[in-house]
Amino acid sequence: DAGVIQSPRHEVTEMGQEVTLRCKPISGxxxxxxxxxxxxxxxxLLIYFNNNVPIxxxxxxxxxxxxxxxxxxxxxxxxxxxxxxxxAVYFCASSPSGRGSTDTQYFGPGTRLTVL
Amino acid sequence: GEDVEQSLFLSVREGDSSVINxxxxxxxxxxxxxxxxxxxxxxxxxxxIFSNMDMKQDQRLTVLLNKKDKHLSLRIADTxxxxxxxxxxxxxxxxxxxxxxxxxxxxQVF
Numbered sequence: 001d002a003g004v005i006q007s008p009r010h011e012v013t014e015m016g017q018e019v020t021l022r023c024k025p026i027s028g029x030x031x032x033x034x035x036x037x038x039x040x041x042x043x044x045l046l047i048y049f050n051n052n053v054p055i056x057x058x059x060x061x062x063x064x065x066x067x068x069x070x071x072x073x074x075x076x077x078x079x080x081x082x083x084x085x086x087x088a089v090y091f092c093a094s095s096p097s098g099r100g101s102t103d104t105q106y107f108g109p110g111t112r113l114t115v116l
Numbered sequence: 117g118e119d120v121e122q123s124l125f126l127s128v129r130e131g132d133s134s135v136i137n138x139x140x141x142x143x144x145x146x147x148x149x150x151x152x153x154x155x156x157x158x159x160x161x162x163x164x165i166f167s168n169m170d171m172k173q174d175q176r177l178t179v180l181l182n183k184k185d186k187h188l189s190l191r192i193a194d195t196x197x198x199x200x201x202x203x204x205x206x207x208x209x210x211x212x213x214x215x216x217x218x219x220x221x222x223x224q225v226f
Contacts, residue, residue: 004158031213043159043204043217050213091158097213103147105215107158 004108006092012114018080021111024073025094033105034067034077035091043091049075050097082115089113120207120218127224134192136221138205141186145207148181149215150190153202162190162203192223200225 005024013019025032033048047057049069057067064083069075079086089112093105120140128134140148146167151159165172165179165188172179178191188205202220209216 033213042219045214048213056212056214093159095213103208103213103215104149104161104164105159106161107151109158 004092004094004106006090006108006111008111009109010112010114012116013082014116015083016081017115018078019082019086019113019115021077021090021092021113023075023077023092023108025075025092026106027073029094029096029106030072031095031097031105032069032075033093033095034075035093036088037091037110038088046077079113082113084115087113087115120205120216122203122205122218122221124219125222125224127226128195130195130197130225132195134190134195134199134223134225136190136192136203136205136223138188138190138218139186140188140205140207140216140218142207142209142216143183143186144210146211147208148179148188149206150177150179150188151204151206151217153204153220155201159204195223195225197225199223 007022031050034046037043046059047067052069067077089110091110093107095105122138147164149164150162152162153159176193180189202222204217204220206215206217
């Protein structure tokens, strides 16, 4: 398996622009997580899905952030409009979840976002 | 609260043992995990321990769990320069799919 795939790996944009981050989870995993990592705040869980349904979005910073999971193999995290304080590394992770699993999360390589 | 706490920094000499400590809060956590993050990369699972175990050994890694004190440690024997990274402990959160991560400990091997 190729692991969790994220694109793009790097994104540089100007304040006010829309940014879309993409994630393909490991095939067969039924939970998907979006995290943000910064020096100041460490690793923060933004939102997670189970069987394509958002379960907990309490970590989403504000209305400018939205996430979707239209099917089991694809998810997006959108920021509109973007601001300089959104600059961070965004990670996607997936987990097999469910009874009998160890709930281990497998992380993608991350998208480094810079908003100028 | 749901804080998982770790010291921020550890520096060890190559060949020595490293011990990274973590305290967690959720006594109902089923599993506890150690992840490693190398520069520019995502988090990689190193090992995990089931909550009814006291110790788990995996090659150079030893995990110790003290449930009474809610204390988890990771010992790396014969630390190598390639072990330099940030190490995160994590606990399951109230029997959900969610993991609560610690702040991470940056291990520097000199």
